[in-house]
Amino acid sequence: MKPVLSKLFLVIVGFFAGSAVWADDSGPDPKEVKAVVDKAVAYLKSSQGDDGSFSPRIAGPGISAVVAAGLLRNGFSPEDPVVAKTLAYLEKRVKKDGGVYDKMLANYTTSVAVMAFAEANKDGRYNTVIKNATQFLRTMQFDDSKVESGDAKYGGSGYDGKSRPDMSNTHYFLEALETAGVAKDDPAVKRALVFVSRCQNLPGEHNDQAFAKKTTEDDKGGFVYNPLDPDNKRDKTPEGGLRSAGAMTYSGLKSFLFAGLSKDDPRVQGAIHWIRAHYSLNDNPGMGQAGLYYYYQTFAKALTALGEEPFADAKGVKHQWRRELFEALKKRQRPDGSFSNAGSRAYGESDPNLATAFALLTLSYTAPTAK
Numbered sequence: 001m002k003p004v005l006s007k008l009f010l011v012i013v014g015f016f017a018g019s020a021v022w023a024d025d026s027g028p029d030p031k032e033v034k035a036v037v038d039k040a041v042a043y044l045k046s047s048q049g050d051d052g053s054f055s056p057r058i059a060g061p062g063i064s065a066v067v068a069a070g071l072l073r074n075g076f077s078p079e080d081p082v083v084a085k086t087l088a089y090l091e092k093r094v095k096k097d098g099g100v101y102d103k104m105l106a107n108y109t110t111s112v113a114v115m116a117f118a119e120a121n122k123d124g125r126y127n128t129v130i131k132n133a134t135q136f137l138r139t140m141q142f143d144d145s146k147v148e149s150g151d152a153k154y155g156g157s158g159y160d161g162k163s164r165p166d167m168s169n170t171h172y173f174l175e176a177l178e179t180a181g182v183a184k185d186d187p188a189v190k191r192a193l194v195f196v197s198r199c200q201n202l203p204g205e206h207n208d209q210a211f212a213k214k215t216t217e218d219d220k221g222g223f224v225y226n227p228l229d230p231d232n233k234r235d236k237t238p239e240g241g242l243r244s245a246g247a248m249t250y251s252g253l254k255s256f257l258f259a260g261l262s263k264d265d266p267r268v269q270g271a272i273h274w275i276r277a278h279y280s281l282n283d284n285p286g287m288g289q290a291g292l293y294y295y296y297q298t299f300a301k302a303l304t305a306l307g308e309e310p311f312a313d314a315k316g317v318k319h320q321w322r323r324e325l326f327e328a329l330k331k332r333q334r335p336d337g338s339f340s341n342a343g344s345r346a347y348g349e350s351d352p353n354l355a356t357a358f359a360l361l362t363l364s365y366t367a368p369t370a371k
Contacts, residue, residue, distance in 0.1 A: 026309050027368035028326035036330050037074050039337030040360050044071075045082055047338075047353055052089030055353040060102035061093040062109040063354050065116040070360030072119035087120055091129070097139075098132030106160050107140040107169050111176035118179045134180045137173055138188050142195075152209060152228050155195035166226045167199040171251035171298075174258055184260035193259045196252055199227050201244050202270045214241035221270030222278070222286070223252035246285035247295040249274055250302040257305040272306070279313040281328040290345040293358035300325060300365035309368075326366040329359050 027033075044067060048054060054064045068086040076083050090113055093100050100113035114133050117126040140161040142153040156165025157173040174192050182189060197206035201215040201222050211230045216237060222244020224235060235242045253271040261268050278285040284295035303311060303321055310318040332339055334352075339359040341349035349355040 026320045027322040027366055033326060033363060033366060036333055037363055040356050043337035043356060048082060052085035055351050058348055058351055059105055060109050061090050061100055062105060062112055063357055064089055065112040066357035066361060068116040069119050070357055073364035074360060078120040090116060094129060098136035100133055107157050108159060108172055110137055111172035114176040115179050130180050137176055141188060141191060143191055152198060155191035164228050165195060167223055167248045167251060168225060170195055171255045174255045178258040189259050196255045197267060199223050200252055200267060202267060206267060211242045214239045219244040221274035223248040243286055244274060245287050247291055247298050250298040254302040254305050276314040281324055291347045292341050293339060293349050293355045296362045297358050300362045304365050322366045322368060329363060
């Protein structure tokens with residue numbers, strides 16, 4: 001049977017069998033993905049603490065939550081021994097105020113915990129935990145009770161509700177709300193959209209910050225980590241602006257789409273323009289190898305939300321990005337199944353539990369969309 005007819009035959013058979021079939025071959029071979037996932041899971045099983053945690057001294061319950069979400073998104077059941085043990089650990093980290101944290105990183109760890117609980121909430125067992133955690137996250141935001149709308153901090157979220165907000169914490173905050181089912185027209189989402197817009201190198205109606213007015217053509221449309229530190233020597237450009245970075249730009253695009261902006265919105269188009277010009281899976285554009293696995297999961301989530309497949313870069317080259325992303329991860333997996341980032345400024349990814357958790361979460365987005 002010819003390949004085209006064979007593929008059509010499989011689609012028809014799948015349809016009449018009442019099961020979902022892959023309508024395209026843009027993703028990697030599922031067997032290859034399973035092999036990489038199985039090796040990663042085997043490593044994580046060997047490194048799980050007796051209390052169900054993963055590297056709690058680094059980020060409290062944060063890494064454990066990412067592991068749980070990654071396992072669940074890759075088809076593991078909440079009753080799977082590793083998952084169940086991790087979820088039990090996370091439940092013990094729930095505070096009276098609804099947050100899921102230890103002594104630090106309350107916004108980040110609660111946000112990723114919401115994502116994990118939501119993935120495991122098929123029977124509603126975590127409804128109350130998610131509701132209370134979401135309410136706690138709202139208290140972390142710089143809302144009208146803390147600053148005026150004209151303040152650059154307005155709408156953003158930081159690590160603990162008191163420290164300055166940044167794009168990383170805010171996109172996790174928004175993703176948690178979206179995962180919890182919060183409406184796109186919710187006041188907290190609208191406020192966050194104000195801050196996210198001010199993190200974009202796109203001067204105009206939505207970003208009146210001084211750095212945006214000094215944006216170079218190469219940085220235009222991209223996102224910065226912290227719009228409140230224009231004198232930061234690390235991020236400052238020779239022109240006096242702030243450089244755009246890959247992970248933050250994909251986070252910004254994802255946040256815009258989660259917040260309900262249309263794909264025709266100038267802010268969305270600006271982000272897409274920057275991404276086309278800086279498409280890469282060899283590094284985190286603008287950051288080198290720093291935060292590479294963090295970058296991969298924002299890349300996957302943003303392009304999934306965008307829905308452009310294949311994705312064309314600025315030169316018109318069309319990328320089967322799911323397949324390319326899988327290959328980028330596969331070649332970086334270590335013999336023991338783990339992943340690690342030993343580069344300078346790895347942002348915690350030198351810890352295999354964190355890098356492997358991000359990689360596992362990313363792998364769950366590499367399958368082509370089921371039609």
